Amino acid sequence: MLSKKTKYGLKALAYLGYQKDRKPVQISEIAEHENISQKFLESILLSLRKSGFLSSKKGKGGGYYLLKEPNEIYMTDVMRVLEGPIAMVPCVSLNFYESCEDCPDEKSCSVHKLMLQVRDSALEVYRNNTLQDILCDKELKK
């Protein structure tokens, strides 16, 4: 199940992706437009900024803006930051590998076998999607 954090993070990224220029957008604007608690969104945006997707400006005229082009922001990276490991079990994780404490042998483990495929299929989707790809063309024209 997708966390609210991830969902809101994606929506905020999309909102910023729709902007015509790089002018900072205030947290409050995004929060209102996307029906998100402002304070919650604040902490989500902060972690996105710390991860290198966004930049921010304090003070008058401040807010958040994309640090990279939408077509350079891969969902693989975004999901790792917002949702954690893409793999459903640590023993098939590429970035956060850990062996199972309770499996005698990974090679013969059925769960491992299935989860490996699930991981690869999810990775495939994320690799093939940048922020640009998930933006709706209709909204882009506005």
Place this chain on the structure above:
Amino acid sequence: MLSKKTKYGLKALAYLGYQKDRKPVQISEIAEHENISQKFLESILLSLRKSGFLSSKKGKGGGYYLLKEPNEIYMTDVMRVLEGPIAMVPCVSLNFYESCEDCPDEKSCSVHKLMLQVRDSALEVYRNNTLQDILCDKELKK
């Protein structure tokens, strides 16, 4: 992240899939072999039985056994029982559809767009895997 419940459920199904005959296997045997809390496994097996994957026998010589052939047990069905909806958001769920309360329009929603693909890719994996497929050939020969 895969829940312990699902992981244990899959392991138990695999254990039963490796059995040569349909003789009931006691909960305690599976629990010991797979390093699972017996009482926890008990409730997991119960829900698998209630969902039609297993059958059970009480009393002497009792236990659990597969109700269908391993190649007739699809991971799609198993995952729905153990993990819940395959879709990561209710608005892209085939079995548990619900619209989002906070999205103005599903058609233009970026999250929806991405999650649709993720759902399909996961579904593809599960559709292509029966219990038989995730069993390890080596163990089958024992």
Place this chain on the structure above:
DNA sequence: GAAAACTCTACTAAATAAGTAGGGTATTAA
């Protein structure tokens, strides 16, 4: 009837999710 082994219901403790609160800091404009 007793033993075996599942069935069922309820409870507990820990972890996590989804926020909210409150104060601090940096930037800009006057």
Place this chain on the structure above:
DNA sequence: TTAATACCCTACTTATTTAGTAGAGTTTTC
């Protein structure tokens, strides 16, 4: 320099869920 603006940061709260555990009941076999 000061005040306003708007992010930055840390901590806290509440609710929910997970991962069990407890205990009694029921069914089957011998």
